[in-house]
Every structure is written in structure tokens, then in C-alpha cells.
Amino acid sequence: MSPSTVEQGLQFPATGFDVYRTRQEFPILNQFVRGKPLIYLDNAATTQKPNTVLCGLNQFYGCCNSNIHRGVHFLSELATRHYEDARVNAQTFLNARFHREIIFVRGATEGINLVAYSYGRAFLKEGDEIIISAMEHHANIVPWQVVCEQTGASLRVVPINNDGEFLMEEYEKLLSDRTKIVSVVHISNALGTVNPVKEIIRRAHAVGAVALVDGAQSVAHVPVDVQDLDCDFFVFSGHKLFGPTGIGVLYGRESLLERMPPYQTGGDMILSVTFEKTVYNDLPYKFEAGTPNIGGTIALSPALDFVRSVDLRKVAPYEDALLKYATERLLEIPGLRIIGNAREKAAVISFVMDCAHPHDIGTILDSEGIAIRTGHHCAQPVMQRFGIPATARASFALYNTPEDVDALVKGLWKVVEVFG
Ligand code: C6P
Numbered sequence: 001m002s003p004s005t006v007e008q009g010l011q012f013p014a015t016g017f018d019v020y021r022t023r024q025e026f027p028i029l030n031q032f033v034r035g036k037p038l039i040y041l042d043n044a045a046t047t048q049k050p051n052t053v054l055c056g057l058n059q060f061y062g063c064c065n066s067n068i069h070r071g072v073h074f075l076s077e078l079a080t081r082h083y084e085d086a087r088v089n090a091q092t093f094l095n096a097r098f099h100r101e102i103i104f105v106r107g108a109t110e111g112i113n114l115v116a117y118s119y120g121r122a123f124l125k126e127g128d129e130i131i132i133s134a135m136e137h138h139a140n141i142v143p144w145q146v147v148c149e150q151t152g153a154s155l156r157v158v159p160i161n162n163d164g165e166f167l168m169e170e171y172e173k174l175l176s177d178r179t180k181i182v183s184v185v186h187i188s189n190a191l192g193t194v195n196p197v198k199e200i201i202r203r204a205h206a207v208g209a210v211a212l213v214d215g216a217q218s219v220a221h222v223p224v225d226v227q228d229l230d231c232d233f234f235v236f237s238g239h240k241l242f243g244p245t246g247i248g249v250l251y252g253r254e255s256l257l258e259r260m261p262p263y264q265t266g267g268d269m270i271l272s273v274t275f276e277k278t279v280y281n282d283l284p285y286k287f288e289a290g291t292p293n294i295g296g297t298i299a300l301s302p303a304l305d306f307v308r309s310v311d312l313r314k315v316a317p318y319e320d321a322l323l324k325y326a327t328e329r330l331l332e333i334p335g336l337r338i339i340g341n342a343r344e345k346a347a348v349i350s351f352v353m354d355c356a357h358p359h360d361i362g363t364i365l366d367s368e369g370i371a372i373r374t375g376h377h378c379a380q381p382v383m384q385r386f387g388i389p390a391t392a393r394a395s396f397a398l399y400n401t402p403e404d405v406d407a408l409v410k411g412l413w414k415v416v417e418v419f420g
Contacts, residue, residue, distance in 0.1 A: 012325055012402040017318035022310060023399045025050040036369025039407045044189045044217055044348055044395035045373050046239045050306050053243055056299035068294055069268055069285075083294055086301040087284070090249050093304045094234060095225040100283035101257065103250040104297050108216035109139040111235030111250035112183070114263040114287065115212055116143035119233075120181065122261050126152030128180040131209075133158040133166055133195070134385055135188040138378045140214045144183065153180070160385060164191035164340035172203065179209040186218035190379035190391070191340030192323075192348030194222070201231050210256065216240055220397065221319060221346050223312045226251050238296065242397075243303030247296035250287075257283050264289040315398045322396055323347040326405045330394075333412045334420070339391050347396035350377070353412070356419040358392040364418060365392075368411040 023029055026048045031038050040048060060082070066075035068083045084099075091099045105111045120143075124130070130144045134157050148155050156179075158171045166184070182204035187194050201211040212233040215224060219236040226234050232253045239245040252260075262269055262280055269289040271279040280286045326349055330336055335354030353361060362374035373393045376383045383389060394408055 013321050015318040015321055017310075017315055017398075019318065019399060019401050023401070025052070025306070026399055027051065027054070029399060033369045033371075034367055039368075039370040039404045041394040041396060041400065041404060041408060042371045042373050043220075043397035043400070044240070044377075044393065046245065047220060047242045047397050048399070049244070050242055050302070052302035052306055053299050056302045057244060057295055060295040060298045065295070067291055079294055079298070082298045082301070083292075086297045086304075089301045089304050093224075093308070094249070094251050095227050096251050097227065098254055101251055101254050103252060103257070103284045103287045104292055105235070105248045105250050105287075106246055106293070107237035107239070107248035108214060108235045109237075111233075111248055112139050112212065112214065113143045114250055115183075115233050115235075115252070116147045118260040118263045118287075119210070119256065120144070120147035120153075121150060122259075124148075124151040124153040124180055127178060128153040129156050129174075129176070129178045130154070130181045130183065131156045131158060131171070131174055131179055131204075132182075133171075133184050134160045135164060135166070135191055135193060135195075135379065135382055136183075136185055137189055137214065137216065138380070139216075140183055140185060141381070144181075157381075158184075160191075160193075163342050164188065164193045164382075165342045165344075166193070166195050166200070168196070168199070171200065175203060175207045175209075177207055179204065179207050181212065182209050183212040183214065185214040185216075186224075187215075187221065187346045187348075188340070188379070188382070189217050189348065189395075190350055190377040190382040190393070191342065192345045192350070192395075193340060193342040194218075194344040194346055196344075197231070198229050201229055205230070210253075217346065217348070220307065221312065222316070232256055238300045238303060241300075241303055242306055243300040244293075244296040246293045247300050249300075254283065257287070260287075262286055262289065266290050268292075310398060319347045319396065319398065322400060322402065322405065323349070325402055326394065326396070326408070329405055329409045330412070332409065333416060335416075336412065339386050339388065347400075348393065349395075350391040350393045352388055352391055353415060353419075356415050358390040360419060361392040361412070361415050364415045365408070365411045368407070368414065370408055370411050372408075 210232040358374035
């Protein structure tokens, strides 16, 4: 049997953040799965949606569904206004200088691909170097590999230490006047490491490189200010920020976006087309070819409003306490090892157990109504770095409670009972 929290004498500190009130905004969390109350700990894969986002989607399709930028009729004008309001909202959210620096994309993956193929193919040549880190998601590896094959540039990788931390001194050694692009993850999805991106960007700029930050895992946990970071590109996915799937944001510095060729071509990204010549549209439309995810974009706005209303600065101490509590409690389990112990860490815990493969851990937990992710988390080089095929990963959001952690620990004791 699992010893209870009280028996262990662990206290969960008061942080002033009302998690139980916040949970009420998320109807999905009130359901039972496999006959047990749902404990959702797969937030790094995707987050759940508050009522305002569900209403936003419903209202768009129920009241103002129409194509944008094209129609002269009422609904089209309404949809266009809401769509462009979402852009201004995203600009405010990231503190970008101009709304035309906000490009709507499908998600972080498409944002990185856009930069790799548009900027990379236009400006990289043989002998140039792109620097990434050893803790990147495949979305921040593969596009650069393809661009290297196409341009003759080469990829350099900053190693990480045994705690899963970015090695700044190794990065410094790799930087040179050959470095043209530095692309790093803000928070690692596989390890939880929070990278010192501001300093990484400063050093990239010192050698004349541009810097991209993969913010897929950071936007729901830390406030992001692209002007303060001074990044050239920043990407995130709406669905990891309590918004819909299929919509994300690429922030790009205006002076760079102006110089970059279109990524995709077709309707809406042009000013004029003849068979002899096409004139591209202005920013941001130059990068938004075809009918976009209008409903998803409009429903991203209430997600941004939600995050603003809870104030991530106030949520941070709570998530830190949850991470500390979960780490201490998980380490009670015999044979459990946490992969990723960075000093700066977000509420993501990757772990392995001596007695069971991660997939078996996931299956037992699922039978208890607990959702975690198992596998390589689209970060195979991280698994190779630690000499393991996979991990089990519990990733927390601002609606997770200490009771969720207790349920996870209880489920892990069941894994020990079955496989130990
Ligand atoms: N990580 C996870 O379970 P998309 O799929 O485009 O929304 O996000 C891609 C992506 C890029 N960078 C990082 C750091 C990520 O974590 C992800 C998505 C999910 O960890 C799905 S593999």
C-alpha cells in the first residue's frame, strides 16, 4: 500500500493560487474514465480547454462562420474582425512591437518549418552553421537537417549534462562567425529543463546569428516578452496553451520577415497575380496562404485572455510547489529514477522504473484513470543521451492538484505490486 501524504509528513505550502477554483473552468476534468475520476497529467502533449475557449469555438461556428479577408458581407466582416483581433491579442501576449510580426501557423512545428525553409533556404550557404541543443524536440531538429542538406550548411549541437542542463561553455565554444542561426527550446518537453534563453540569444547576436526560441512548452508556464528576450523568432502552439489544436503563432522580427520569401503560396498571400508576375502581399499575409484555421484562431483569443487573467507570475510559485511535492513523493517509489534534474525546471517529470517498461507503467496508470505519456516524446536524442529507450512522463498544468500527485503515487505503487 502507498503511504499517505499525512503519514509521510509532507506539507503542501499555501501559495495564494486557487487551483480548485481554476479547475472549475475546465469541464473535461470532472469526468470519470475507466470508472475512475480522470487525473490528467499529459499537459505537455496538450492542455485541456476552459469554458471560454469552448464557447469561442461554438460561437464562431454557430454565429459568424465565414471566410475572412474576402467577403463584403456582414459575416465575413465579422469573422475578419475577430481573426485580426486575435492577432492583436497575440501581439500583446508576446509583447511584440507590431501586429504584423504575428504569423498564424498550425503550431510550433509549422512555425519552425516556416523559418527553416523560408529564412534558411534564402540566406544559408555552404560553410554556414546552425546551432541547436541536445534536448530539442524533433520539430527543432529535422527541419534544420533538411535545410542543411539543401544548402550545404551544417548542424552543431550543444551537449547537455547528466541533470539535463544546457552547457553554456560548450555553446560558447561552438559559436563563431560561421554561426548563422541558433534555435533552442525554452522548456524541454522530455526533461522539464528551463533554458537560459535570454543569455543564449545574447551570445548568438554577438556573433551575428539570428535566434529562434521554441516556446511550445513555455508559454503556459512562464510569461514571455519577445522584446525583452530580444529573440528574432518565437513559436508556440495554441493547444499547449489551453487553446484549440491546429493553430499556433510564429513571432518574427519585422526586418527579417520583410526580407524572407513566402513559405507557401496561393490565395490571400498576394497583392496581384498575372501569368507574368505575382506581387506578394504585405506582412503578415505574405506568410498566410490559403484559408487559415479561422475558428481556431478566433478561439485562441479567449485562451490568451485566460492565461492573462490567472497571471502566470502568480501561478509560478504554485507550479514550483507542485513540482517539488511530486518529485519528493515519486522518489518514495522503490526503483524509480527521474530523468532530468535541472536546477531550473518546469513541472514536467520524466522517469523510469526498474520493474517496468514505461509503456507498462502508462497502461497500469490508465487503468486507474490517470493519463500520462510514455515513449521518447519526439526527443529521441534525449533518450540516447541518457541511454534509455523511453520514459514515463507526468506533466502538470495550473489545474493539477496535490491530490492528483497522490493519485499518481498510488498508481505507481500498483505498478510495483504488479511488476515488482
Ligand atoms: N510536444 C509532447 O508530448 P506541435 O506538435 O507543433 O504542437 O508541437 C511540437 C513541439 C515542439 N517543441 C516542443 C518542445 C514540443 O514539446 C512540441 C510538442 C508534444 O511533448 C508532442 S510530441
